[in-house]
Amino acid sequence: MSDTRRAAPLGIVIGALGAVRSAVLPAIAIAFSGVGGGGGFLVALGVGVAAVAIGVAISYIGWRRLTYTISEADIRVESGILSRAARSVPFERIQDVSLEAKLLPRLLGLVAVKFETGAGGADDLALAYLTAAEGERLRQLVRERREDEAELAAAASADPAAPAPARAADDAGEVLFALAPGRLLTFGLFEFSLAVFAVLGGALQYLDNVTGIDVWNVDPWYRWLKQQGSTVATLSPYAQALGAVAGLAGLLVVGSVTGVVRTALRDWGFTLTRSARGFRRQRGLLTRTDVVMPAHRVQGLVIGTGMVRYRFGWHSLSFVSLAQDEKEQSHVVAPFATMTEIAPIVAASGFRLPGDTTQWQRASTRHRNDLAARDAAIFVAATIVAAIVAPPGLFLIPLGLAVLAVGANLYAWEFRRHAIDDAQIYASQGFLSPRQEIATRLKLHSVEIAQGPVARFRGYATVHLGLAGGSFAMRGVPLAEALRLRAQVLETITATDYSRLDAPPHSPPVAQALSAAQSGFSENFLAT
Amino acid sequence: MNQPPVPPLPDADDELTRVHPNYAHALRVQTALSSLPVLVAAAVSEVALRKLGLVPPGLVAGVVLLIVIALVIRIPQSRFNARGYQMGSDRLRVVRGLMFRSDTVVPFGRVQHIDVAQGPLERFFGIATLTLHTAGNHNASVSLPGLGEELARAMREDIRAHIRRETL
Known part of the structure; x- marks a missing residue:
């Protein structure tokens, strides 16, 4: 049943275009640098053409030498022009399959297919470029192979809990969350960013290198400023104030526009759908990505927010899993949503949001006091120094900061809390933008109680839980409480072996009943 | 929420086993x-x-x-005094640190693989380091140095046997 295939031939075009792009700048540089005297342009043209020719040739040979084979149990990719590499990944180890279409490949109808195994970053299996249809076919195939295994297992154990998954419904799926353009605009405004100035700085630096205009030389700027300054000085105070306000407004506009544009580029058409076996997320304006995450691979949830957006009730939801999202560690599944919108997603992933019955435990008040004292001590020291050496009155600034630090720590304590129930463990922290983490007790890997010298003296500890693909820590937990937490978590962990962890989250009661009945035989197969 | 009664914890420090002198x-x-x-x-x-x-x-x-x-x-x-371990029937507890204490428990059911390593010094003194690897990001590997060479291997076999029993 195995067939060996090649990637899409159009992919050569992308490689060739890349070669052209990287040949253009050196060619221009040669043309203007005066190498080869009067024939500089000819030399440049020659070098450019040669670079492009080599690039195209490499791209073509690379395409010729890249083959992939889909067999019964795994997918195999052989690549390399001089040194050959063959990598095979068993279907059941594939965490998720993502399709990524950058602008250029997208125009040509091509996608890059990535098979995430959780081995981390560069070690995953990637195929660039395939036609969009072929990419979709591969994804279907991987899914079906895994389902076949599950079904086989289900048939073997005559398991009524796993009815043949509705494959037809798999494609459509139910839309869990989508970002409408209006919402996207609001989201973009909250993503206010002045990063554009950093980019400008970089561009100036580049200009500096290319043109020889010395942008970092202070003198011309100083002269310009002085000139402007004297102009400003001639204006009335009213006009000066107006100018300052206009400047600030300008910054605000630039920052907001940057935020909106960046958000739109990344999250345009954001759609999260729930299908029979997983979550599927599509997003992106120019670079379109399409990621599928199996529901049972979700290890934990993170509900984040921002300083300002929190006040307006906006939150984000991410799935923690072994697979990585582009640069982030976790997959964002709802970047900007209200809690009422987040709740169904959480439910679909087999988790529970903390509710009224959740018994929150606060961090130790001693921990709070120690933190406040530590932060205040830093500023008080600065105050003393300022009182001695600085002009009179200036010491009030660090003193005020000390008071602020104490206040902030007292307030932050209100948000630092944790809870544990029969299946999950919750933690939240951060006072300006409270962040909540939820993990399943079962899917934890180790428990550590860590104490620094102060913590030991004062009787509290940090509890670190080993979570695959993320971190989970509770700070300032009273020692007795930490020991109790550890005992409870360990009790759950030790009851189930790692190999039986991946049972689909929507059928745990059945799985448990089965494991009791036939020592978990079928559960093992349900895993993938 | 009815929580099951917490079993008494084997957490008293006197129950910790010292490592090899x-x-x-x-x-x-x-x-x-x-x-x-x-x-x-x-x-x-x-x-x-x-x-x-x-x-x-x-x-x-x-x-x-x-x-x-x-x-x-x-x-x-x-x-040396600060370090200790406790080998349970289904978990290993490792305690370490002089100033910054850390008390880690790894259930055998979550162990991915096990290393027994010996550096030149450790070989000379006849001791070994036992390292348990888990899938969690925090504590991805928990090591317990200073075990007698024989003991380290025996512990590895114990843990392996436990994992085998669970998976079969």
Whole structure:
């Protein structure tokens, strides 16, 4: 049943275009640098053409030498022009399959297919470029192979809990969350960013290198400023104030526009759908990505927010899993949503949001006091120094900061809390933008109680839980409480072996009943 | 929410098993070796200062030597005392740290693979380091140094047997 295939031939075009792009700048540089005297342009043209020719040739040979084979149990990719590499990944180890279409490949109808195994970053299996249809076919195939295994297992154990998954419904799926353009605009405004100035700085630096205009030389700027300054000085105070306000407004506009544009580029058409076996997320304006995450691979949830957006009730939801999202560690599944919108997603992933019955435990008040004292001590020291050496009155600034630090720590304590129930463990922290983490007790890997010298003296500890693909820590937990937490978590962990962890989250009661009945035989197969 | 009653915890410190006494010796040798550069530096500055004649001869090198000796005698012993482990039927607890205490429990059901490693010093002293690897990002590997070589291998077999039993 195995067939060996090649990637899409159009992919050569992308490689060739890349070669052209990287040949253009050196060619221009040669043309203007005066190498080869009067024939500089000819030399440049020659070098450019040669670079492009080599690039195209490499791209073509690379395409010729890249083959992939889909067999019964795994997918195999052989690549390399001089040194050959063959990598095979068993279907059941594939965490998720993502399709990524950058602008250029997208125009040509091509996608890059990535098979995430959780081995981390560069070690995953990637195929660039395939036609969009072929990419979709591969994804279907991987899914079906895994389902076949599950079904086989289900048939073997005559398991009524796993009815043949509705494959037809798999494609459509139910839309869990989508970002409408209006919402996207609001989201973009909250993503206010002045990063554009950093980019400008970089561009100036580049200009500096290319043109020889010395942008970092202070003198011309100083002269310009002085000139402007004297102009400003001639204006009335009213006009000066107006100018300052206009400047600030300008910054605000630039920052907001940057935020909106960046958000739109990344999250345009954001759609999260729930299908029979997983979550599927599509997003992106120019670079379109399409990621599928199996529901049972979700290890934990993170509900984040921002300083300002929190006040307006906006939150984000991410799935923690072994697979990585582009640069982030976790997959964002709802970047900007209200809690009422987040709740169904959480439910679909087999988790529970903390509710009224959740018994929150606060961090130790001693921990709070120690933190406040530590932060205040830093500023008080600065105050003393300022009182001695600085002009009179200036010491009030660090003193005020000390008071602020104490206040902030007292307030932050209100948000630092944790809870544990029969299946999950919750933690939240951060006072300006409270962040909540939820993990399943079962899917934890180790428990550590860590104490620094102060913590030991004062009787509290940090509890670190080993979570695959993320971190989970509770700070300032009273020692007795930490020991109790550890005992409870360990009790759950030790009851189930790692190999039986991946049972689909929507059928745990059945799985448990089965494991009791036939020592978990079928559960093992349900895993993938 | 009805929580099941918490079973009594085997958490009392007196139940911790000490590691092999040779671990303290190995630490001592290690500390001595790593303080060699400091001693050399002290000797060099001693020679340089002697030419200037500013401080009484032997003051710098002597003080440094005394500090190093104190450290070599003192620190490894306390680090040895601070370390302990507890091998349960289904979990391993590792306690370490002098200033910053850490008390980690790894259930055998979550162990991905097990290493027994010996550096040259450890080989000389007949001890070994047992490392348990888990899938969690935090505590991806938990190591327990200073076990007798035989014991480390025996513990590895125990843990492996446990994993095997669970998976079958």
